[in-house]
Amino acid sequence: MSTMLQRPPGLIAPPPDRTPLARLRWTAADAWVMTKRNMAHVVRAPEEVIIYFTLPIMFVLVFGYVFGSGMELPGGGDYREFLLPGVFTMTMLYGLGATATGIAFDVDRGVVDRFRSMPMARSALVAGRSAADLIRAVLELATLVVCGLLVGWQWRGGIADALAAVGLILLLRIAITWVGIYLGLVVPNPDTVGVIVFPAAFPLTALSNVFVAPELMPGWLGAVSEWNPLSSTVAATRELFGNPGFGGDSWAAQHSMLLAVAWPLLLLAIFVPLSIRRYQKLSR
Amino acid sequence: MTTNDAAIVAEGLRKRYGSSYALDGFDLTVRRGVVHGLLGPNGAGKTTAVRILSTLLRFDGGSARVGGYDVVTEADEVRRRIGLTGQYAAVDETLSGRQNLVMFGRLYHLGARQAKRRADELLEQFGLTQAADRSGRTYSGGMRRRLDLAASLILAPEVLFLDEPTTGLDPRSRNDVWDAVRALVAGGTTVLLTTQYLEEADQLAGRISVIDAGRVVAEGTADELKARIGGDRIEVVVRDAAQLPAAAAVVARIGTAEPETDADTRRVSAPVADRMAALTDAVRELQAAGVVAEDIGLRRPTLDEAFLHLTGHRAETDADTDAVKETAA
Ligand SMILES: Nc1ncnc2c1ncn2[C@@H]1O[C@H](COP(=O)(O)OP(=O)(O)O)[C@@H](O)[C@H]1O
Ligand SMILES: [Mg+2]
Numbered sequence: 001m002s003t004m005l006q007r008p009p010g011l012i013a014p015p016p017d018r019t020p021l022a023r024l025r026w027t028a029a030d031a032w033v034m035t036k037r038n039m040a041h042v043v044r045a046p047e048e049v050i051i052y053f054t055l056p057i058m059f060v061l062v063f064g065y066v067f068g069s070g071m072e073l074p075g076g077g078d079y080r081e082f083l084l085p086g087v088f089t090m091t092m093l094y095g096l097g098a099t100a101t102g103i104a105f106d107v108d109r110g111v112v113d114r115f116r117s118m119p120m121a122r123s124a125l126v127a128g129r130s131a132a133d134l135i136r137a138v139l140e141l142a143t144l145v146v147c148g149l150l151v152g153w154q155w156r157g158g159i160a161d162a163l164a165a166v167g168l169i170l171l172l173r174i175a176i177t178w179v180g181i182y183l184g185l186v187v188p189n190p191d192t193v194g195v196i197v198f199p200a201a202f203p204l205t206a207l208s209n210v211f212v213a214p215e216l217m218p219g220w221l222g223a224v225s226e227w228n229p230l231s232s233t234v235a236a237t238r239e240l241f242g243n244p245g246f247g248g249d250s251w252a253a254q255h256s257m258l259l260a261v262a263w264p265l266l267l268l269a270i271f272v273p274l275s276i277r278r279y280q281k282l283s284r
Numbered sequence: 285m286t287t288n289d290a291a292i293v294a295e296g297l298r299k300r301y302g303s304s305y306a307l308d309g310f311d312l313t314v315r316r317g318v319v320h321g322l323l324g325p326n327g328a329g330k331t332t333a334v335r336i337l338s339t340l341l342r343f344d345g346g347s348a349r350v351g352g353y354d355v356v357t358e359a360d361e362v363r364r365r366i367g368l369t370g371q372y373a374a375v376d377e378t379l380s381g382r383q384n385l386v387m388f389g390r391l392y393h394l395g396a397r398q399a400k401r402r403a404d405e406l407l408e409q410f411g412l413t414q415a416a417d418r419s420g421r422t423y424s425g426g427m428r429r430r431l432d433l434a435a436s437l438i439l440a441p442e443v444l445f446l447d448e449p450t451t452g453l454d455p456r457s458r459n460d461v462w463d464a465v466r467a468l469v470a471g472g473t474t475v476l477l478t479t480q481y482l483e484e485a486d487q488l489a490g491r492i493s494v495i496d497a498g499r500v501v502a503e504g505t506a507d508e509l510k511a512r513i514g515g516d517r518i519e520v521v522v523r524d525a526a527q528l529p530a531a532a533a534v535v536a537r538i539g540t541a542e543p544e545t546d547a548d549t550r551r552v553s554a555p556v557a558d559r560m561a562a563l564t565d566a567v568r569e570l571q572a573a574g575v576v577a578e579d580i581g582l583r584r585p586t587l588d589e590a591f592l593h594l595t596g597h598r599a600e601t602d603a604d605t606d607a608v609k610e611t612a613a
Pocket of ligand 2: 330331332371447448
């Protein structure tokens, strides 16, 4: 402790390079450090991930086996095959909580103050969060696919279609991540965020085609369900996986493929700029 | 002193929250290579000043340069040259101490191996090697503060901001932090240290700026500040508290200002002009008045008294009573 705390020779931050390419490299390097940080959190606190996995697996078991035997699909088909694409997408939605809490935790703890007092790219914290959540989503999806195969789910289309379906699910996840980042920045209290997210996410899954075909819902509920962004992704992936339960009479149901791309892009167009503005405004 | 030899220059900084000003014409110049104390009670604006100077906070008026660079227009240059240890430890508590330091080193764009080596050095210097691979959550308050300090020293910054670095620490950890600060300054770093503890400013800082209600109300070395409130004081301790009024009457005749009486310690004191004359007069007049003195002495004022004189209220006690009033209201 009492040794001299001198600057070790040669230990200086590289001077900032202002060319666009150099700035991009600088930002990417910082974002990668932040990505690794978030992955290290998962390794350090695996219980969070385990809790996070139990929910979708429970939904598969409860809906697939307990209620599922009584469920009928309008066009016929196996209910568990209908259910799994819904659970994949729903799991992406529940990632919102982890994203928002993680960001709120950072802001609350003042570690963001240190980041902001360093020569670090301003967007690296949020970009790193988004990248780490995408990596997590890939792992989650892989696990769920294995669980699905175990309970009898399968894809009936080609491998290209299946990969396209996975792409749509991950695209929605990226959009949801940015909603979560924004939430975490607006409500900078980790406990509040956790309390807000679940009651908001649950009705969103209930009012969708995840568990029940909207045709079977009473009139206006069915319409709301069909326009729900989750439903578009679920319907599109059902179609791509060759699982039952897509299509319908409404415009939204017939254009689910288009909407499955448009909804996430719209969310990104709104929440990416909002989040970055909000992050910069933390300096007030 | 020109702007160029100064590590920190703030001119007329203003920061408004709602209708009140946290900083209201804040001026500060800090020479390179010294510890400069920013001393003031709770709510005086110390944290606000530090956050502005470390590029974290926007402000409504004035200008500031750190290490020769403008904190607004050249914020990136400033950030390459500063370290910050805030009032609350700004480390990632899920990660281990080592992971934290390597991460911050990488964010300063040190190479992977260099960042690791620097982390090891700092862990060693701050006595954290044993706990290096444990999660920050398991650290004690003092360990966390040391980790925080280590994180702000990765590049051994030109200018280090320490915002109440010892608040809430036990005496041993506090001494560790003080040692680290002294060692740093010996290595050429400029330190701006905020504190509510007069003792801390007196111990560490060559120069002290006293801040109250968002502006600097006095500045100088500890000795200069003490001298400014009237130089030497005569102090009489009586044996019997009943004789305090009589003693006060004597001291009032000798001193250059109203005496202060402290019943608890049976002490009467007042500033004096001529040291030796005051002392002999006091001995003679107290004897004549039949006052039995336990102790008669001359001393320089404490920094506490200086603070009282400069701001019109006491440093710590007033902040405390304000807090009580607020909760009562
Ligand atoms: N975010 C904020 N919003 C409103 N008022 C604030 C905020 N931060 C600080 N203040 C006010 O500004 C004044 C100075 O605060 P601060 O700089 O934290 O003082 P110190 O660090 O000396 O205790 C206080 O009156 C405080 O209440
Ligand atoms: Mg403060």
